[in-house]
Amino acid sequence: MKTFDSQGDSRKLQIDPLNMCPPIGAIYAALGIHACLPHSHGASGCCRFQRMELSKHFQKIIRVTSSMLLESSAIFGGEENLRTAVNNAFQVYSPEVLAIHTTCLSETIGDDVGGIVKNLDVPASRRIVYASTPGYAGSPLTGYASMLEAIIRQIPARREKKIKKLLLLPGMLNPSDIGEVARYAGLFFDQLTVLPDVRGVLDWQTPRNVREYAPGGTPLAEIISLGACSDAIALGAEATAAGASALAELNITAAQLTVPVGIEATDRFIESLCRRSARKVPDSIKAERTRAVDVLMHLHPTLYHKKAAIFCDADLAVPLTEFLAGIGMLPVFVCTGFAQKAFMDSIRAIFERYHIDGIVLSQADRYDLEQFLRETPVDILIGGSRGKILSRKLGIPLLRFGFPVIDRPLEYLYPYTGYRGCLYLLQKILCTLQDFAEQDTLAEDLHIAESF
Amino acid sequence: MRQIAIYGKGGIGKSTTVQNLAAALAENGRKLMVIGCDPKSDCTRLLQGGCARKTVLEEMRSNPQGVKLEDILHEGCFGIRCVESGGPEPGVGCAGRGIITAINLLEELGAYDKSLDYVFYDVLGDVVCGGFAMPIREGKAHEIYIVASGELMSLYAANNIAKGIARFANTGDVRVGGIICNSRLVDGEQKLVDTFAQELGTHTISSIPRDNIVQHAEIHRQTVITYAPDSVQAEIYRSLGTALENNTTFTIPTPLTQERLEELFMDSIQFNNKY
Numbered sequence: 001m002k003t004f005d006s007q008g009d010s011r012k013l014q015i016d017p018l019n020m021c022p023p024i025g026a027i028y029a030a031l032g033i034h035a036c037l038p039h040s041h042g043a044s045g046c047c048r049f050q051r052m053e054l055s056k057h058f059q060k061i062i063r064v065t066s067s068m069l070l071e072s073s074a075i076f077g078g079e080e081n082l083r084t085a086v087n088n089a090f091q092v093y094s095p096e097v098l099a100i101h102t103t104c105l106s107e108t109i110g111d112d113v114g115g116i117v118k119n120l121d122v123p124a125s126r127r128i129v130y131a132s133t134p135g136y137a138g139s140p141l142t143g144y145a146s147m148l149e150a151i152i153r154q155i156p157a158r159r160e161k162k163i164k165k166l167l168l169l170p171g172m173l174n175p176s177d178i179g180e181v182a183r184y185a186g187l188f189f190d191q192l193t194v195l196p197d198v199r200g201v202l203d204w205q206t207p208r209n210v211r212e213y214a215p216g217g218t219p220l221a222e223i224i225s226l227g228a229c230s231d232a233i234a235l236g237a238e239a240t241a242a243g244a245s246a247l248a249e250l251n252i253t254a255a256q257l258t259v260p261v262g263i264e265a266t267d268r269f270i271e272s273l274c275r276r277s278a279r280k281v282p283d284s285i286k287a288e289r290t291r292a293v294d295v296l297m298h299l300h301p302t303l304y305h306k307k308a309a310i311f312c313d314a315d316l317a318v319p320l321t322e323f324l325a326g327i328g329m330l331p332v333f334v335c336t337g338f339a340q341k342a343f344m345d346s347i348r349a350i351f352e353r354y355h356i357d358g359i360v361l362s363q364a365d366r367y368d369l370e371q372f373l374r375e376t377p378v379d380i381l382i383g384g385s386r387g388k389i390l391s392r393k394l395g396i397p398l399l400r401f402g403f404p405v406i407d408r409p410l411e412y413l414y415p416y417t418g419y420r421g422c423l424y425l426l427q428k429i430l431c432t433l434q435d436f437a438e439q440d441t442l443a444e445d446l447h448i449a450e451s452f
Numbered sequence: 453m454r455q456i457a458i459y460g461k462g463g464i465g466k467s468t469t470v471q472n473l474a475a476a477l478a479e480n481g482r483k484l485m486v487i488g489c490d491p492k493s494d495c496t497r498l499l500q501g502g503c504a505r506k507t508v509l510e511e512m513r514s515n516p517q518g519v520k521l522e523d524i525l526h527e528g529c530f531g532i533r534c535v536e537s538g539g540p541e542p543g544v545g546c547a548g549r550g551i552i553t554a555i556n557l558l559e560e561l562g563a564y565d566k567s568l569d570y571v572f573y574d575v576l577g578d579v580v581c582g583g584f585a586m587p588i589r590e591g592k593a594h595e596i597y598i599v600a601s602g603e604l605m606s607l608y609a610a611n612n613i614a615k616g617i618a619r620f621a622n623t624g625d626v627r628v629g630g631i632i633c634n635s636r637l638v639d640g641e642q643k644l645v646d647t648f649a650q651e652l653g654t655h656t657i658s659s660i661p662r663d664n665i666v667q668h669a670e671i672h673r674q675t676v677i678t679y680a681p682d683s684v685q686a687e688i689y690r691s692l693g694t695a696l697e698n699n700t701t702f703t704i705p706t707p708l709t710q711e712r713l714e715e716l717f718m719d720s721i722q723f724n725n726k727y
Contacts, residue, residue, distance in 0.1 A: 115590060
């Protein structure tokens with residue numbers, strides 16, 4: 001196995017980190033509940049920047065309230081602020097659910113948010129959930145995982161009568177991807193809950209009236225009766241494993257899968273749906289798969305042994321690496337910011353299986369990526385918008401993928417998951433490569449038609 | 453599994469008391485874990501025969517993703533499981549956050565084995581921030597014992613700590629199980645501490661007389677239970693163990709006012725009529 005060290009051990013600082021902080025994921029998860037207002041228990045600057053990141057990705061207003069902790073709160077504790085904030089939030093914004101997450105500050109001063117929440121006056125039929133999400137520990141996926149686990153532990157009623165219903169934990173995916181995985185699930189299960197579900201929230205205009213909420217999101221009633229679900233599938237271990245294991249309290253055993261990006265990962269998803277629903281795979285899915293494989297076979301020569309460097313969240317990086325390796329590309333460098341140990345193991349297993357002499361790094365930064373790319377040029381860079389500077393500096397085309405994509409609109413509307421997502425991803429890869437290949441060609445030398 | 457937190461003024465004898473108490477209980481067949489919640493990481497020295505190898509936080513620092521339970525959970529005398537949270541050196545960082553992080557990790561690693569009879573949290577003397585209240589948050593310690601002597605400052609500190617505890621007790625399940633009087637040979641000490649305990653809404657669960665054998669044992673890095681098992685002091689720690697096991701007095705503390713506290717002391721010396 002190749003090793004790589006951009007002065008790793010002697011370098012104690014991160015240069016242009018690859019991930020944002022956990023509260024962003026916590027906010028994302030919270031927004032997937034219908035009429036939910038995320039609340040940041042921290043100083044004002046915190047949620048401001050986190051909202052901006054989501055705003056830029058979805059090009060819309062994101063509403064998050066803040067405890068507005070001041071210096072006095074840092075010294076005397078943030079309880080008073082939190083109480084006032086919660087009261088105000090319910091009065092002014094009237095959410096059905098208030099989802100509180102903590103920040104670096106509130107975690108360091110050690111505010112016992114759970115204890116504080118227990119003694120708050122919650123208006124009837126409203127709920128509060130709270131999650132511990134210190135900004136210095138983890139990635140957005142970590143924060144998402146904590147909030148999802150909190151929702152599952154704190155809202156559902158115990159002892160629900162079971163019905164044949166699937167609980168789908170899609171992880172931190174774009175609304176269109178949630179749509180795809182829900183669509184597949186819907187072909188196997190008549191009853192389905194997607195938790196959390198940002199469709200109709202993040203891909204929907206924010207209502208002008210601050211007391212109104214977008215129509216989407218998992219309804220509170222469905223979350224309360226979560227225990228009625230007979231089966232569960234969780235996508236993306238970093239985002240959903242904690243929530244999945246919390247389902248044990250509701251007597252639900254969840255299958256933990258990778259996010260279904262690529263043929264193999266989608267196959268595994270379909271297989272799991274098939275087994276759990278005891279239904280046959282419908283012809284429509286078979287047709288989709290056939291088309292995807294056909295197209296793949298056709299395009300394969302053009303992509304064969306094209307090298308890729310991937311820098312995105314762990315849950316997406318794993319299936320993406322698997323897919324690219326599977327279609328004959330060479331994902332020679334895979335890096336992410338904070339990730340759990342399983343991430344490294346998963347990528348190494350893929351390298352081994354496809355005999356790829358690749359490098360995988362976690363706790364990496366863009367400086368690592370740059371050092372690698374200077375040594376080993378690749379044909380395509382796959383990750384978020386912040387890679388564009390490296391892309392330009394080093395003359396490598398960038399395929400915008402994952403979170404956040406903040407310099408091109410509507411990226412979140414196109415799914416990369418599922419068999420149709422494969423085709424879209426393939427198209428994007430090839431178009432990116434082709435655009436790049438043509439960019440310096442003189443007008444008179446351009447070919448009108450290209451064959452792939 | 454009973455989870456018990458021990459608080460009290462710095463230097464009053466919490467760690468000494470906890471370790472001797474733990475040894476007494478374990479000698480009697482109980483399965484215990486002692487979690488040191490003090491950046492000085494000196495809470496299990498007598499149980500392990502010396503200041504421990506790596507603390508939880510040190511281990512996390514050098515090996516962020518790969519800490520295993522066996523790296524931080526060490527077996528001391530009588531099979532007592534010992535953990536030291538550790539923390540920053542004086543004047544830097546945030547020890548309170550360290551406690552939160554360490555205890556979270558212990559939970560994640562499955563240190564809270566259901567087969568344990570007792571988990572003791574030995575907490576740093578000055579409970580100066582939220583982190584030091586981590587052991588008494590929801591789902592952790594349900595019982596608190598405050599170690600105090602008859603000295604004014606010691607009871608003042610105990611009273612102060614009780615204010616913080618009252619807040620957690622009012623919103624959760626944690627209760628005060630009693631005051632452990634660690635004697636400093638103060639005039640009228642017993643009565644003073646008893647009265648204080650009573651007004652605080654609890655009782656003196658046990659009184660430990662001052663005995664140099666405890667210091668000797670400490671220098672030899674042992675509890676009195678192993679150093680001098682047949683001594684009177686060892687027997688006293690065993691009685692403390694019994695008292696703890698059979699304790700049924702669990703209350704929400706009612707902290708005294710400053711005036712009342714000083715009055716108690718004034719009454720005490722006047723009663724003793726020394727000066």
